[in-house]
Amino acid sequence: MDTDQLIRTLAADNEHHTRPIGFSLMLALLAAAPVSILMFFTELGVRPDVMTAMHNPFFDLKFAVTLALAISATAVSLHLARPEASLRGFGWWLLIPAGILVAGIGGEMMMPQRTPMMTRLVGSNSRYCMSAIPEMSLPLLAGALYALRQGAPARPAVAGAIAGMLSAGFAATLYASHCTDDSPLFVATWYTIATALVTAVGALAGSRVLRY
Amino acid sequence: MRERDDEWTGLMRSAMSGDSAAYHRLLKAVTPVLRAAARRGLARAGQPIDQSEDIVQDILLAVHLKRQTWDTSAPFAPWLFAIARNKLIDALRRRGKRIFVNIDDFAETLPGEPVEQTASASEVAAQLQTLPARQRDVLQSIAVDSASIKETAARFSMSEGAVRVALHRGLAALTAKLREQ
Numbered sequence: 001m002d003t004d005q006l007i008r009t010l011a012a013d014n015e016h017h018t019r020p021i022g023f024s025l026m027l028a029l030l031a032a033a034p035v036s037i038l039m040f041f042t043e044l045g046v047r048p049d050v051m052t053a054m055h056n057p058f059f060d061l062k063f064a065v066t067l068a069l070a071i072s073a074t075a076v077s078l079h080l081a082r083p084e085a086s087l088r089g090f091g092w093w094l095l096i097p098a099g100i101l102v103a104g105i106g107g108e109m110m111m112p113q114r115t116p117m118m119t120r121l122v123g124s125n126s127r128y129c130m131s132a133i134p135e136m137s138l139p140l141l142a143g144a145l146y147a148l149r150q151g152a153p154a155r156p157a158v159a160g161a162i163a164g165m166l167s168a169g170f171a172a173t174l175y176a177s178h179c180t181d182d183s184p185l186f187v188a189t190w191y192t193i194a195t196a197l198v199t200a201v202g203a204l205a206g207s208r209v210l211r212y
Numbered sequence: 213m214r215e216r217d218d219e220w221t222g223l224m225r226s227a228m229s230g231d232s233a234a235y236h237r238l239l240k241a242v243t244p245v246l247r248a249a250a251r252r253g254l255a256r257a258g259q260p261i262d263q264s265e266d267i268v269q270d271i272l273l274a275v276h277l278k279r280q281t282w283d284t285s286a287p288f289a290p291w292l293f294a295i296a297r298n299k300l301i302d303a304l305r306r307r308g309k310r311i312f313v314n315i316d317d318f319a320e321t322l323p324g325e326p327v328e329q330t331a332s333a334s335e336v337a338a339q340l341q342t343l344p345a346r347q348r349d350v351l352q353s354i355a356v357d358s359a360s361i362k363e364t365a366a367r368f369s370m371s372e373g374a375v376r377v378a379l380h381r382g383l384a385a386l387t388a389k390l391r392e393q
Contacts, residue, residue, distance in 0.1 A: 001337045003243060005355040006269050009383070010276040011236035012354050012361060014227060016380040018280050082281045084294035152278040154294060211391065212274060212298070 021081050024147040025074070029170070032143030036136040036171060044132060044178040053182070061104045062176035062187055069097035069195070070169025073162050077144065080159045081151025087158065094165070104184035123181035126190045132178075133194035134201070137164070137171035141202055145209055152212045160206010161199045168198035221288040228284055239272060246271050246296055253300045259307055265333035271299045273336075273387045306393075339389040347382030350375055 072093035153159035227235035250264035
């Protein structure tokens with residue numbers, strides 16, 4: 001087939017339109033979410049004292065951090081789906097959850113504490129945290145990668161890593177409602193390790209499936 | 213350059229809003245530029261430039277299938293060249309394992325190279341043969357026999373919608389096969 005013939009064929013297909021990638025990503029995440037939510041309710045469940053916990057600002061702060069991560073990583077993911085896009089000028093979005101977390105740690109430091117710092121950092125659920133967040137994020141990551149295949153990222157591994165972050169953000173939001181460790185120090189340590197794991201998986205998968 | 217870029221952006225905007233003739237003109241207009249870039253890239257990597265047409269077709273397919281990632285409020289050229297660069301690097305990496313030619317053999321002769329004529333391309337044609345029969349028939353009818361969608365539908369007693377679906381799936385499958393080869 002010579003190039004003129006190919007061009008004619010492509011022009012004939014001009015009427016075919018794929019739906020916007022943001023919409024596809026939303027659909028994929030909505031399809032994957034029930035799987036993660038089912039995993040959450042069969043294995044973990046919401047902590048029993050959730051009604052009183054809600055009055056603890058550090059419990060609420062966990063959701064601010066995880067949702068900020070999920071939302072900013074989603075925005076960066078959609079940006080990186082464009083071939084000419086890079087992290088430059090957009091990467092700072094990912095600093096928002098980190099900033100909230102640092103502010104939380106500062107806030108906690110200024111309050112009188114009954115338990116020593118290391119005890120708060122180590123917590124009592126670190127092992128659950130490190131396995132549950134990655135497990136619940138896998139269905140979301142698969143969905144996100146499926147939708148992002150529509151895109152044309154310049155660096156598929158980076159795009160995959162950010163997809164990992166967004167799925168870890170949503171999974172951590174679920175997990176935060178189960179976990180009784182509310183110290184920002186715990187979140188900064190174990191949630192970060194869990195997110196890093198999912199980010200690495202996303203990078204690895206992305207470098208394969210997001211090439212175009 | 214500026215004028216050319218504005219013209220491309222205008223054509224692509226029309227194309228995205230459904231103007232297939234504008235799309236056809238745009239693809240015709242960018243092809244010589246892509247061809248020159250592919251030849252330069254091959255020459256710089258010290259590889260024979262007669263493979264440039266395969267790369268051009270690869271870029272055109274990617275442009276087509278990824279065009280919804282172009283932001284219609286942005287200029288078209290940077291988007292196009294980002295796709296072209298990606299595909300060129302990909303192609304050089306793939307070929308790099310098999311071929312090595314000294315770069316000096318080509319660097320001198322390149323600027324005078326005519327870039328208008330179509331060189332032979334074999335990869336798309338070869339992969340076309342591996343597609344499911346229906347997609348292959350439709351693609352061949354439109355590409356090689358220059359039939360319209362309507363004529364193709366009549367020829368294979370399909371609905372026009374079915375022809376459109378087979379056409380698009382065929383192009384997507386073709387691109388996937390080129391990537392995996």
